[in-house]
Amino acid sequence: MTDCPPPGPAARLWEALRPLDPYRSVKAALGWLVVGSVVITTFLVFVAFRSATGLRVITVFSIIASLLITQFVAHGLTAPLDEMTAVTRAMAEGDYGRRVRDGRRDEFGALAHAFNRMAADLEAVDTHRKELVANVSHELRTPIAGLRAVLENVVDGVSAADPETMRAALRQTERLGRLVEHLLDLSRLDNGVVPLHTRSFEVWPYLAGVLKETSIACGSGSPRVRKDVHLHLDVSPPELTAHADAERLHQVVANLVENAVRHSPPHGRVTIRARRGEGAQSLALEVLDEGPGIPPAERHRVFERFNRGGSGHHGPESDGGTGLGLAIARWAVDLHGGSIGVAESPRGCRIKVILPGGPRDQS
Secondary structure, three states: OOOOOOOOHHHHHHHHOHHHOOOOOHHHHHHHHHHHHHHHHHHHHHHHHHOOOOHHHHHHHHHHHHHHHHHHHHHHHHHHHHHHHHHHHHHHOOOOOOOOOOOOOOHHHHHHHHHHHHHHHHHHHHHHHHHHHHHHHHHHHHHHHHHHHHHHHHHOOOOOOOHHHHHHHHHHHHHHHHHHHHHHHHHHHHHOOOOOOEEEEEHHHHHHHHHHHHHHHHHOOOOOOOOOOEEEEEEOOOOOEEEEEHHHHHHHHHHHHHHHHHOOOOOOEEEEEEEEOOOOOOEEEEEEOOOOOOOHHHHHHOOOOOOOOOHHHOOOOOOOOOOOHHHHHHHHHHHOOOEEEEEOOOOOOEEEEEEOOOOOOOO
């Protein structure tokens, strides 16, 4: 690539005069308005002295000319404000799709551009709010409807209150509780009020404890973990240590394992692999499953809220999840200043997490 030649004297002079360009500065336009009015008035007075025209007539003509020029310039300056006022009123009534023209090159053009960006952000927030309400309503309705059906069957005598029926009610209650917990985490995410309490700890016993809790959930009949999926922990070296917020990292590992188990085939295997990262006390964590994997076109969407993938990606006995687990995992990793993403894998899906380690400034 060749370098651009330095600007010539004319270009440098024009760049220096840009503040005086009426198309780029409102102040320059007002200044030119005053100069134009003075010049016209002076010219008409000069004509009056050089001709037989009366001074009163010249004064009237100069006033009319000045008013016309002022009106023309004022209309050009206030038109963007009138348009913004109309768009603002429309936004107040719930119409976030309108925009103002931002073709001007002066301060009003910059204001119009910033106004359109604000309108686009408000439209995105409004769309997200509507989607959130719709998705949460749908997610809450499913377990509540299932729990209600079980209880109605017991009350009507269709089903007995045996352990199997109570386990079905418990599963729906647990699913409802998980969704509420995820929504609380999501609220903390949006408010940005979650501090990190980092500390150094040994990775192997920590991850073993997380997997043990997962196994206990499996034994209680929770659909989070299927009994036919084998969980394998691989930590090298065994004395590996990390520096992170243990509670937030627990959310990451639990959600990744839950997602991997949900998409595993019958009698599949989920591997949790931990290695030392590039920095001191940094951690490289991977969760691998033997499921169908994630198509490349969908990998950038798996960490979005309420994204549950296609129906064909779920394993047997899966309830599809809430679609919030991976979004919360990404949030927890971002709090640490780390990264999370879908890595290439010859089989199944491999989610890779990098935590930088070391204390972080929480101010």
